[in-house]
Amino acid sequence: MKAFALGAMAFCIFASTCLAAEPVEIKLAYIGPAKLPSTLSLVDQPADDDGLAGARLAIQDNNTTGAFLDQRFTLEEVRLKDGADAAAAASALADGGVSFILTDLSADDTLRAADAVRQRSAVILNVGARDDRLREEDCRANVIHVAPTRSMLADGLAQYLAWKRWKRWLLVVGSHPADRLYADALRRAATRFGAKIVAERVFEDRGGARRTDSGVTLIQRQMPVLTQDAPEYDVLVAADESETFGAYLPYRTWDPRPVAGSAGLVPKSWDAAHDQWGAIQLQNRFVKLNSRRMTELDMQAWTAARMVGEAAARTHSGDPGKVSDYMRSPDFSLAAFKGQSLTLRDWNLQLRQPILLADGRMVVSVSPQEGFLHQTSELDTLGVDRPETRCKLK
């Protein structure tokens, strides 16, 4: 009888109707912005379902496994317009029985959402915000961070530049707050891994359009001027999260130098070209489902929803408390095509993860680099480590 029931469940994956026992339902939601950011390169322009598509694939993966365990995962999708109330959106989801809310929101909105659902014991899985402060002075006990921080990304890049012995950096920083935060992380990384910032330049964003019919002629004149008369340097490191100038730098610098940071060699959690450690299988599944390549935001959302699925499978439970406790326990780990298991830092609930360094076509390297040692996990050579943390989980 049991054999029959399991056979029937396996069949359910492919059939719309299902005769097996009522499965336990585990509700997830995704809150993302309605308006997507503009990028300098058309190639980088995010799709409408950027991030969301990764969460949907993970839900599908969770449900394939769930069919064998009598668990069913659902995903509610919410898009917030500029200025919309993130706290109200999160509260409404929690009131509707959603226990795990994936967010791609600004740091402030992430905190508003987290504080709004705190009493309802819902967990926020931050898939979009890179801000270190969310893991440090503004950390929350009900927020798990899947996105890598700016400091993790900067450290991943700095380790590779140290390995290359490109120790003299010219730092070019954008004029927006996010650019300045990334620059802070890069300065910290330079100090940690023995690089020297020989000079800094600021690219002032005067609000020009990203698309113009004859822009290339102008850019070709601007970028050499921006980078001329610099002291001797090995690599130009750009901090441009706002997408106002970074992608203009390669091949246009005054001195012939490689570019890294926000353009050229970019540190990121995932890349469409990543195919090691079985990643090709995930990439294939994603392309098949979405007819486009998988971005880092897609991967961060996939990872978050898979973390919930993994914890539910291991605990054989749909109880939100049990699932979320398991995610925070030392037994929890996730396989995510990065060559080693991913675990949570217990002091601030940040997911440890290798950082890929990609040039837009290929994955050039993966950090941590060989030789950067750590007493507990080499992944803790990336970002703010336990002894330095300002987080007190509450």
Place this chain on the structure above:
Amino acid sequence: MWRACLLLGSMAVCLVGASEPSQAFTAYVSNEKSNTVSVIDTEKWAVTKTIKVGQRPRGIEVTKDGKYVLVAVGDDDTIQMIDTAKQEVADTLPSGPDPELFVQDAEGKILYVANENDNLVTLIDIARRARVGDVPVGVEPEGMAISPDGKTLVNTSETTNMAHFIDTGTREIIANVLVDSRPRFAEFKRDNSELWVSSEIGGTVSVIDPAKRAVTSKIEFSIPGLRREAVQPVGMSITKDGKTGFVALGPANRVAVVDGGTHKVTKYLLVGQRVWHTAFTPDEKYLLATNGLSNDVSVIDVAALKVIKTVQVGELPWGVAMAQQ
């Protein structure tokens, strides 16, 4: 038995040996990056031929009749059949996309292939070269093993993290056993008393009771000076008597020797870099282990538990299969 006699005067003195003289077998090693299969003579411990195959050869096995070597060439979406007499590719099997690992039934008639892209185990009639059925399983099916009585097929799914028990008669799943992260390979003991499943990212081998279909113990690995994450068990071979298991530990660059009774590691044998899969010579005197990143194969003396030889092969050697001749 072998016998060597000397005539000393009128007295015949005979030396009687207890074992067969060392016999030559043939090992086939798939080289993932070179798109070749290296043929190794196990007497000379030398590569005697390099066979050109399709793109990204990984899973490799000899058919039960010894006539073919089957090799999954993932990027060509097929399984190629190498004629062992001619030592060249003779035919292909319709595996479905990106095949990696597969297993034959006891008679060598049906081939079960893990079809990772579609979450299916695909059944192929080897003689007819035809796809005859599918069984839906978990996300990213990978490891495949068939029970000694032929009644149960086990498939491991890498993202679902389960060993699925499939009835080979009804072709339906009869049980699912949760194991540690990213289960890669499954191997039965010959007496059907245990099924071992290696978890690459979990870093353990789960020992499953095939009758109860439950994990009864876990083999743990601890190598001084190595981080836990570097220990990634993949390929395994268990001796016919079930007393000793060998587990390839990937980037830990070691093969663990495991006591089949206590499930404790008794020794770590240092081999080449990123050791992936293993196979015994038919007489079980030697175990071959492929070292992906050092482009060679380590030869382990099973009785002495020592690495006695290293044979250079192609780039990124992945799987190894052994033939009688």
